[in-house]
Amino acid sequence: MESALDYWSAKALLEWQVELGATEALCEAPVNRYELEAAAPKVKEAQKPGMPPPAPPKPKPVDPVAEARKVAKSAPALPSLRQALADFRHCDLKMGARNLVFSDGQPGARVMVIGEAPGRDEDQQGKPFVGRAGQMLDRMLAAIDLSREQNVYITNVLPWRPPQNRDPLAEEIAVMVPFLERHVELAQPDILVLMGNISCQAVLGKRGISRLRGQWDQAWGKPVIPMFHPAYLLRQPEQKRAAWADLLELKARLGAPN
Template sequence: MSRRAQFLEVLGIATEWVPRARNDALAEAVPALAPAPAAMPVAQAPVATTAAQTAPAAAVAAEAVQPLSAPAVQPAARVPVVPALVPAGPAPGSAQAEREAAIAAMDWPALDAAVAGCTACGLCQTRTNTVFGVGDRQAEWMLVGEAPGENEDLQGEPFVGQAGKLLDNMLGALGLARGRNVFIANVLKCRPPGNRNPEPEEVAQCEPFLRRQIALVRPRVIVVLGRFAAQSLLRTTTPIGKLRGTVHAYEGIPVVVTYHPAYLLRTLTDKARAWEDLCLAREVHDRAGAGA
């Protein structure tokens, strides 16, 4: 049984579908992504270019990677790259600016130790364990969730329990696994009490750790899981339904948004959409590899 078929079976999807227009749109979208300036500490999307400028790059990418073979359905809208809201960073010379600069220079051991001993926000008072992240630290794929839940706080690992099992099955359908070519992390490294939504100050204190993880991993594609993680990473209030199906960018790296596995366990009707999102992420990954 193919990986696609295994994924469809896991999610209970009878028929796989990938819009025909998506390959052409991605050929324009992905080459347009450029590394973010070093002075910009948060999500940044590239400035749109003219058709004349993007056509040569799109043609090269289209020839380098054959489009995915899948049953075609009604053509979908073009896939644009959209900008994210970019807030002001900490004031130069402030304690927060110095802290972020120090984190940005850390290697893996120093970063791991900094997360384990972090007391920058009140979540340190209620946590059992910090949840640093897990997986291949030179992965081509990176998955980002919101924050640890109760099981994650107890075990110190992201995405465990039933949602974690579903996520593992989703990764398996793409030929990935926790310890092979994927790194999994959260926006927050500590569990918010009662699994409430993270506060803006908590995100501000914890995001430098995630930003450094992304810089060290240097993935070809980031898959963001769930509304809050997507809105936090992309600095936007746009609903997840409108963030899906579009290639975004964070620190110059392509970002694809999909639903959180826990949500999919409750909402069976959106499982097919999750598979569509993973197909998009796979195409983005493959095209980024072709242009490397």
């Protein structure tokens, strides 16, 4: 049996090995250092003095359309839907508009008119279809014994005026469609009247009002008839004959048994 080294002998051997260039002590058995690195816990690097704190993780981007669906579906009645629109933060149009333009007329009426977007007069008054276009619409409705005061409900695809009355962008329409669909569900009309191209794009997914007008379609469980927008008829009075034919189609449908 080997005798243990005394202190001085061990010290002398260690100093001799250091002089020879030894820098590490080895065990009697080999060590797999790759396994040691894999098993070692990761230690967060300590923050150095004077360095700014690490940035918090970035929030996940919000899908405006998905958020609109969730918010609109949760509205149990028209007043709460209006408030949900007023509180909605994912449509930049509201930043430049004076007023939210929600609706006019009689909720629960058999006819629901859907316009495109508010103009200057609508933005100032907070009601859809006012000014010259609104007066034209009132005359059109009166010609077949309808009125917003008695038996018509009116809204727009967009509740806020686009800058300079430009056409709404596709993404702006898309984020407002869930609110419009819920609006129709809560108002419960028998017939939808789509005034202009933007309304047809939002409700039917189609454009080309000259081709679509006067042709019955279906959307959201309702019969739908597209018509020329009153503002267009003010610019193109020769199209009033076609608009009159469409109004007669609407009147005949209202007179038919449900």
